Amino acid sequence: MLHTKVSQFEDIIDQALTTALEDKTPQLVSFVEQIDYQNPYVFFHNGVKVDQHRVFWKSAEEDFLMVGVGSANKMFTSGADRFQNLQTAWNELREKAIVSDGYKQKGTGVVALGGFSFNSGNLKEAPWEKFPDSQMTIPCFLLTNYHHVSYLTINAVIYPEDHKQQILNQLLEQEELLFHGQDFTPHIPERIRAEEQDPEGWKSSVKQATEDIKAGLLDKVVLARELKVNFKEDVHIAAVLQELAAKQANSYLFAIESEGAYFIGATPERLAKVEDKTLVSTCLAGTIPRGRNEDEDLRLGKQLLHDRKNRQEHEFVVQMIRDAVDACCYDVEIPSSPVLYPLRNLQHLYTPVRATLQTGYTLLDVIERLHPTPALGGMPQHTAIDYIKANERMDRGWYAGPVGWMDRQNNGEFAVAIRSALIQGKKASLFAGCGVVEDSDPQSEYEETAVKLQPMLSVLGG
Numbered sequence: 147m148l149h150t151k152v153s154q155f156e157d158i159i160d161q162a163l164t165t166a167l168e169d170k171t172p173q174l175v176s177f178v179e180q181i182d183y184q185n186p187y188v189f190f191h192n193g194v195k196v197d198q199h200r201v202f203w204k205s206a207e208e209d210f211l212m213v214g215v216g217s218a219n220k221m222f223t224s225g226a227d228r229f230q231n232l233q234t235a236w237n238e239l240r241e242k243a244i245v246s247d248g249y250k251q252k253g254t255g256v257v258a259l260g261g262f263s264f265n266s267g268n269l270k271e272a273p274w275e276k277f278p279d280s281q282m283t284i285p286c287f288l289l290t291n292y293h294h295v296s297y298l299t300i301n302a303v304i305y306p307e308d309h310k311q312q313i314l315n316q317l318l319e320q321e322e323l324l325f326h327g328q329d330f331t332p333h334i335p336e337r338i339r340a341e342e343q344d345p346e347g348w349k350s351s352v353k354q355a356t357e358d359i360k361a362g363l364l365d366k367v368v369l370a371r372e373l374k375v376n377f378k379e380d381v382h383i384a385a386v387l388q389e390l391a392a393k394q395a396n397s398y399l400f401a402i403e404s405e406g407a408y409f410i411g412a413t414p415e416r417l418a419k420v421e422d423k424t425l426v427s428t429c430l431a432g433t434i435p436r437g438r439n440e441d442e443d444l445r446l447g448k449q450l451l452h453d454r455k456n457r458q459e460h461e462f463v464v465q466m467i468r469d470a471v472d473a474c475c476y477d478v479e480i481p482s483s484p485v486l487y488p489l490r491n492l493q494h495l496y497t498p499v500r501a502t503l504q505t506g507y508t509l510l511d512v513i514e515r516l517h518p519t520p521a522l523g524g525m526p527q528h529t530a531i532d533y534i535k536a537n538e539r540m541d542r543g544w545y546a547g548p549v550g551w552m553d554r555q556n557n558g559e560f561a562v563a564i565r566s567a568l569i570q571g572k573k574a575s576l577f578a579g580c581g582v583v584e585d586s587d588p589q590s591e592y593e594e595t596a597v598k599l600q601p602m603l604s605v606l607g608g
């Protein structure tokens with residue numbers, strides 16, 4: 147940190163100490179500076195020297211990325227009111243924060259990153275014991291790369307009994323560690339085993355779901371399965387992120403640490419984004435592989451656009467998101483038919499949603515209404531959630547839950563945590579699901595999930 151910056155930082159610590167003593171409560175301070183361009187993967191890698199708790203987010207559509215190290219504060223909420231309770235805790239924190247920020251760039255300053263499990267309030271089964279119902283971190287150190295400029299935020303909680311010089315020394319020492327050492331050797335772990343969990347059983351549950359749909363129990367349900375993988379050595383998370391970034395264009399990248407386990411993924415699916423009053427959401431459902439050449443690719447794309455079963459999968463998502471967005475927005479724009487969304491090894495049907503948020507509603511209100519959309523749950527929403535709990539034979543944990551970030555202005559973005567894996571040392575669990583409708587064929591759905599496992603599998607042992 148530059149000399150002038152240190153004295154500005156000292157000033158806000160002084161202010162915070164005064165307030166903390168007066169109010170007899172801890173006080174959050176946030177200090178933002180522009181720094182030389184930083185490689186985010188090196189920063190993530192170095193971060194572990196300061197704190198094992200690290201979080202990562204990269205946008206799918208623009209040059210915008212955040213890496214958080216340590217936590218000035220973590221917000222945990224659980225149960226049915228977890229979104230509302232988080233909003234309350236967040237409002238209190240962000241309104242009271244003392245901020246020194248001459249740039250006012252998005253994703254800098256008081257920012258919370260994290261996510262939510264798919265279901266709230268259930269007991270966590272293996273392998274999810276280390277992940278809470280929800281966790282949003284205000285990182286101690288936050289690197290933000292936006293339009294090729296790097297910003298460093300330092301967030302700290304100042305207690306009434308703290309000493310300025312001690313805090314300053316500790317933070318400067320940690321900062322030194324973060325920027326020391328400029329590279330790492332990318333290392334992809336060697337896979338020694340990959341084990342599917344009862345594929346035949348899974349296919350029969352898809353078959354059963356099509357029968358239950360024909361019988362009128364529900365219209366659509368998303369069923370997921372797990373692939374367990376073992377490696378010869380511990381997985382190097384920074385290297386995996388770097389590989390994903392190189393391979394998975396048009397995807398959000400995320401990583402969230404909890405008690406030494408990392409939930410990580412490259413998902414194409416936005417849940418909701420709010421910038422000022424503009425809300426953007428995404429309907430993404432309906433899948434076909436990419437072709438091996440341009441002709442085949444075009445042919446497959448056309449086939450997907452006109453396939454009755456895939457269009458039905460997609461239409462349920464559009465219907466539900468439209469209703470949810472109509473209830474809290476105006477000027478809702480949704481095209482009447484989908485287009486293709488190409489990824490490295492598959493393509494989806496995609497309908498963008500854009501609207502203006504009514505006064506009084508926040509990003510978290512929208513997330514609460516949307517989650518889970520029929521792209522991850524089904525239709526009707528609550529029937530599908532119960533159906534999944536009763537029939538899926540695994541704990542989804544954070545798979546298919548909302549992951550993302552929000553800032554002090556309540557702007558932010560959440561994606562749906564699919565194409566994801568939970569990594570713990572030498573072990574990983576990969577997850578993939580698919581939308582089941584009345585015309586679903588178990589074998590094709592099985593193959594669809596196999597293709598969806600590929601992005602994570604390809605960076606976890608090749």
Ligand SMILES: C=C(O[C@@H]1C=C(C(=O)O)C=C[C@H]1O)C(=O)O
Binds near residue numbers: 432433521577579
């Ligand atoms: C559930 C997943 O993906 C979802 C299901 C899709 C489908 O069945 O066509 C497509 C995109 C996603 O909404 C997953 O990747 O695990």
Ligand SMILES: [Mg+2]
Binds near residue numbers: 431432433581594
């Ligand atoms: Mg599908």
